[in-house]
Amino acid sequence: MVEKMLVGRRNGKRAAAWRVPGHCGGTMVMTNDQEWAVTQQHIRQFHELLLRLRQSETAENYTLMATAYLLELDRMNEEIRSCLARPLMQPNV
Numbered sequence: 481m482v483e484k485m486l487v488g489r490r491n492g493k494r495a496a497a498w499r500v501p502g503h504c505g506g507t508m509v510m511t512n513d514q515e516w517a518v519t520q521q522h523i524r525q526f527h528e529l530l531l532r533l534r535q536s537e538t539a540e541n542y543t544l545m546a547t548a549y550l551l552e553l554d555r556m557n558e559e560i561r562s563c564l565a566r567p568l569m570q571p572n573v
Contacts (some may be wrong), residue, residue, distance in 0.1 A: 516563055519556050527552050 526549050533542055 516560065519559055523553060523556050523560075526556075 492570055530546055533545055537545060
């Protein structure tokens, strides 16, 4: 779930940003399919957020705001690629 949080002022009004609970942006290694699914969900939410920002912000504001989200998207996509590049760990029987 993405939640809205206030982050400052823009044009004299409070500006809002979006935060994904449980995802702090640090280095994370996915260890199971549930974590993979959560990361995929976060990627979808970031895409939706960027689409909304693109429609509602000025070009200058969008460029400034989108940069951090795009870097985070790159990082999450790299996590997905790393996870898919590793063979599935089989439990010892």
